[in-house]
Amino acid sequence: MQNKKHSRKNRVWTAVFITAAILLSLWAWFMISIYVSPPPVADRSADTLKVSEISRDFTRCGSSWLKKDTSGLWLMYLKGSPYERGIANGKLAKSLIYSQEKAFINQIRKMIPSRFYLRFLKYFIYWFNRDLDSYIPTEYKQEIFGISRSASSDFSYIGDAYQRMLNYHSAHDIGHAMEQLSLVGCTSFGAWGKASADGSLIIGRNFDFYMGDEFSHNKIVCFEQPDSGYAFMMVTWGGMTGAVSGMNDEGLTVTINAAKSKIPLSARMPISLLAREILQYASTIYEAYAIAQRHNTFVSESLLIGSSKDGRAAVIEKSPYKTALRQPRGNSISSANHFQSADFAEDPLNKENIRENASLYRYRRLKEDLRAEFPLDVEKTAWILRDRAGLDGKDIGMGNEKAMNQLIAHHSIIFKPSERLVWVSTGPWQLGSYKCFDLRKIFHNFAASCQGVDIEVKEQEIPPDVFLKSAGYRAFNQFRAMKRILHDCLKNGSVLPDECSFIPAFIHTNPEFYESWYLAGEYFLLHEKPAQARSYYYRALNCEVPRWQEKQKIIRRIAECNTGLKKN
Secondary structure (H helix, E strand, O other), rough: HHHHHHHHHHHHHHHHHHHHHHHHHHHHHHHHOOOOOOOOOOOOOOHHEEEEEEEEEEEEEOOEEEEOOOOOOEEEEEEEEEHHHHHHHHHHHHHHHHHHHHHHHHHHHHOOOOOHHHHHHHHHHHHOOOOOOHHHOHHHHHHHHHHHHHOOOOOOOOOHHHHHHHHOOHHHHHHHOHHHHHOOOOOEEEEOOEEOOOOOEEEEEEEEEEEOOOOHHOOOOEEEOOOOOOOOEEOOOOOOOOOEEOOOOOOOOEEEEOOOOOOOOOHHHHHHHHHHHHHHHHHOOOHHHHHHHHHOOOOOEEEEEEOOOOOEEEEEEEEEOOOOOOOOOOOOOEEOOOOOOOHHHHHHHHHHHHHHOOOHHHHHHHHHHHHHHOOOHHHHHHHHHHHOOOOHHHOOOOOOOOOOOOOOOOOEEEEEEEEEEEEEEEOOOOOOOEEEEEEEEEHHHHHHOOOOOOOOEEEEEEEEOHHHOHHHOOOOOOOHHHHHHHHHHHHHHHOOOOHHHHHHHHHHOOOOOHHHHHHHEEEEEEOOOHHHHHHHHHHHHHHOOOOOHHHHHHHHHHHHHHHHHOOO
């Protein structure tokens, strides 16, 4: 009897040990599978580069430098091999990379407060992106690796520095899968010939990628002179080597606009790195199209390509399954967040996007603005990019995704490719002045000398929007501050101490915006006041609601209020 008990106990412990061994083996296999090795670098001499201070907010590292201008923009010049550029970038912008990573992670935590889900999400993304490096050209991996050498160890709980930096290049793409959070909603357009004041190509774009105010704080205007391909400029942020808006010294421009995508099943080339390759290696629309056809991406995107050589612009529409080139009809072209080519005309996902989201409305408003402002010059282009109104000039509330200017833009940019001139907005959003830069001057006269020459073309600067000094702007800032308070109450289930005065005051700051009324309804529903909540929800429905899903949510809330009233 004793032997049987002993034997049974041994079998139990044997099963426990075998199970533990299997689980440990699976975990080890999983960790090995998600590990991404840094790329090989033959010449590591750049590791010895030192940063020297030329003057306040102006530093140098080898042939590269970083300077902060009076408007708050950071201006960076990079030169050399991919790894050397990455090392210089990392060492010069070390504090900016840290701030950017911290802002990004803090915003993710706000959106996903659960620690368990965040941990799960981390491993899911690493598993999803386990083959990401196989879709990225070696030179970009070397550049990212160089940058990662200066990344902070404070975030090592997320992953090693290189793997983190690599995965951050998918942030724009991941925003597609989180579409309901309105992370992406960009607009771009181009005009030439009779539609342009001087007949030459002009392009404008708003990059409405929102990851919190801190994420947009330190914008970098990067001027890069690689050892292969064309020199180029792009607007970026600490740690980012991909391109979202840029122009090369051949007069080719690239801007990207998100389109609706299915949840991707596996990693492919991040769209920002595809845009970067086009920027670095294409000088015509067809060269850009050929590069786009060579790569598989895991989200859908429109890339507006402007070309000084072609004297016009076109749009590359790319999904994970096909690539189309949309040529212009006439002397202008426009792009929002839906596809317009015949190749995607019957695509069910694109049809759903057009029907349910804000893209078509904003596109129609853009068309109204273009018709009213043709022929375009730089000042008219800036006015369109700053337009806060809806169709027919209707007030649809400040911050509405249906407007050209949603008051969330990371940056706004204007190109004159034939003159190699670019205007970059300063904060807040696109309301500050647009600083002008001359690429010919930057790349061919003094860039490598690091003598602190002022690289802005001051006589071409576009002044700040007069809206900045208006009562409307002050009201919008008050709206944002009060919205944070209301969000905290909804999150914590707390009661406003002065709800009878707070709610009307909050709505008064932005009365035509659906969200003002919707959040008030949410507050009263949470605190079991369905009659009051229902009146606010009905008022929200009378506003211009950007998305079908948001409208349906309000309708469901009204049904909840009706149920609550019946019970009472």
